[in-house]
Amino acid sequence: MILYYIFSRPELRGSAGVHTPVGCPDFMLESVQAPYFFGLMAALVTTAGLMTVYWSGDWSARYSGLFALAAGGMLLTLSLLHIAPESMELSRNAPVFLTIGFYAGLLLERGTAAAFPESADRGRAAAVTPMAAVALHSFMDGIIYAVTFAGSFTAGVYTAMSLMVHEFPEGVIAFAILRRHSFSSKEAFFWAFLAAGLTTPLGVVIATPFIHGLTPDVIGTLFALSAGLLLYVATGPLMEPLQEEHPGRAFLALGAGVALAVAMSVMSVHGGHGGHAHPAGQAAPAVAGPAS
Numbered sequence: 001m002i003l004y005y006i007f008s009r010p011e012l013r014g015s016a017g018v019h020t021p022v023g024c025p026d027f028m029l030e031s032v033q034a035p036y037f038f039g040l041m042a043a044l045v046t047t048a049g050l051m052t053v054y055w056s057g058d059w060s061a062r063y064s065g066l067f068a069l070a071a072g073g074m075l076l077t078l079s080l081l082h083i084a085p086e087s088m089e090l091s092r093n094a095p096v097f098l099t100i101g102f103y104a105g106l107l108l109e110r111g112t113a114a115a116f117p118e119s120a121d122r123g124r125a126a127a128v129t130p131m132a133a134v135a136l137h138s139f140m141d142g143i144i145y146a147v148t149f150a151g152s153f154t155a156g157v158y159t160a161m162s163l164m165v166h167e168f169p170e171g172v173i174a175f176a177i178l179r180r181h182s183f184s185s186k187e188a189f190f191w192a193f194l195a196a197g198l199t200t201p202l203g204v205v206i207a208t209p210f211i212h213g214l215t216p217d218v219i220g221t222l223f224a225l226s227a228g229l230l231l232y233v234a235t236g237p238l239m240e241p242l243q244e245e246h247p248g249r250a251f252l253a254l255g256a257g258v259a260l261a262v263a264m265s266v267m268s269v270h271g272g273h274g275g276h277a278h279p280a281g282q283a284a285p286a287v288a289g290p291a292s
Contacts, residue, residue, distance in 0.1 A: 035208065038160040039142050042201070046138075049167070051189075053171075054189050066249060068238045071238050073255065073260075074169065074257035076235060077257070083226060084227040087221075091219075097221050098227050101229040104228070105233055108128065109237065112129065123181050130238060131178070133229045135196070137170075137226055137230060138196050138197070138203070143204075143214070143219070144163065166264050167196075170196050175192045180241075
């Protein structure tokens with residue numbers, strides 16, 4: 001991370017004793033390219049999580065219910081402690097769009113159930129809503145990378161480091177959801193990568209050209225929609241295993257997800273930035289360096 005920061009800031013290379021080799025092109029990354037770098041890094045971290053559970057074989061399918069409960073606890077806690085409050089800070093209309101996001105999740109799930117009433121694909125179709133929530137959440141991460149780096153390079157680095165903490169479990173969650181809904185390991189890996197891994201750099205690519213149009217109100221609206229959809233998925237589909245699993249193991253898995261979310265929220269707050277997105281042209285708060 002330190003090397004990347006130095007190579008991204010040409011004015012720091014002399015003081016750090018780092019020089020571009022003679023005869024080599026100046027390939028140093030500028031702040032405008034940093035979101036692409038971190039977006040790809042986020043996809044790699046998510047892929048690492050996917051590969052971990054993929055190599056575990058049938059173990060991930062056997063305990064997919066517990067993974068789903070842990071995911072529900074994590075997403076519910078993150079939505080209530082982090083995403084929803086930030087959306088309300090950024091947009092006065094956030095409560096309205098949070099409600100819309102919640103009912104959109106309900107309509108999406110009921111719609112897929114109606115489309116596959118008694119077919120063999122109904123179980124697989126039930127994965128559409130949770131995976132849509134994961135995809136939207138990851139897409140929002142990419143937008144946040146683009147927005148924060150446009151406001152401040154240092155704030156962008158701290159934000160990216162904070163967000164990247166949850167990329168690994170996000171890959172595990174997406175894989176477990178698909179395995180629970182009768183997808184094979186290869187199918188689960190492929191679709192989970194598209195939903196949880198590829199959407200973050202895609203968010204960077206799509207947001208960057210429109211960075212000056214991403215006002216706080218627009219970002220708050222997107223946050224609220226994401227939080228509403230995540231709240232529905234966390235309290236609905238992902239809580240279904242409570243009726244199937246042993247109560248002790250079920251609540252232990254749920255508690256583990258809540259604890260992980262709280263830990264990630266604390267790390268995000270103390271990372272120096274607090275996770276807030278600041279559109280281009282809007283000053284980001286100064287970031288204090290680590291205590292010596």
